[in-house]
Amino acid sequence: MSIGDRIKAKRLDLKLTQQDLSNGLHITPQHISAIEQNKRLPSLSMLEKLAEELGVTIDYLVTGRESILSGLLPAIKADPRLSLRARKALASIIEELHDHASAAEKVVIRKIASDLPARAAHNPA
Numbered sequence: 001m002s003i004g005d006r007i008k009a010k011r012l013d014l015k016l017t018q019q020d021l022s023n024g025l026h027i028t029p030q031h032i033s034a035i036e037q038n039k040r041l042p043s044l045s046m047l048e049k050l051a052e053e054l055g056v057t058i059d060y061l062v063t064g065r066e067s068i069l070s071g072l073l074p075a076i077k078a079d080p081r082l083s084l085r086a087r088k089a090l091a092s093i094i095e096e097l098h099d100h101a102s103a104a105e106k107v108v109i110r111k112i113a114s115d116l117p118a119r120a121a122h123n124p125a
Contacts, residue, residue, distance in 0.1 A: 002038050003038070003041065003047075003061055005036075006060065006061050006064060007036055007054065008036040010055075010074065011054065013074065014078050017029075018032040018036070025046070027046075035050075047061055055073035055078075056073070056074070073091055077091075
């Protein structure tokens, strides 16, 4: 799977259109299309912006390696019940936990991340 394929897959997972993503990045939808079709490689600064917008790491976009955060942060970002302030606070807490977590704690964080969408479906706001 290529960088463009991973970007497209994450965009679709988040139910974003190319227009939605391009608006968040201040570029044209045609630019997103070219990246997703592997006709254009994003610059390092664009990779950073794409990763942030899609809630993944640059490492994931480049290599496909999942991190603990790659599943949890998009779920938080996509949850319409959370305010922008709450999303930023939760992302900050998760990153802090990840940075200081032991291997066993990372397993727990991964489990919480995988359960989050199911919990949201069972506990509507």
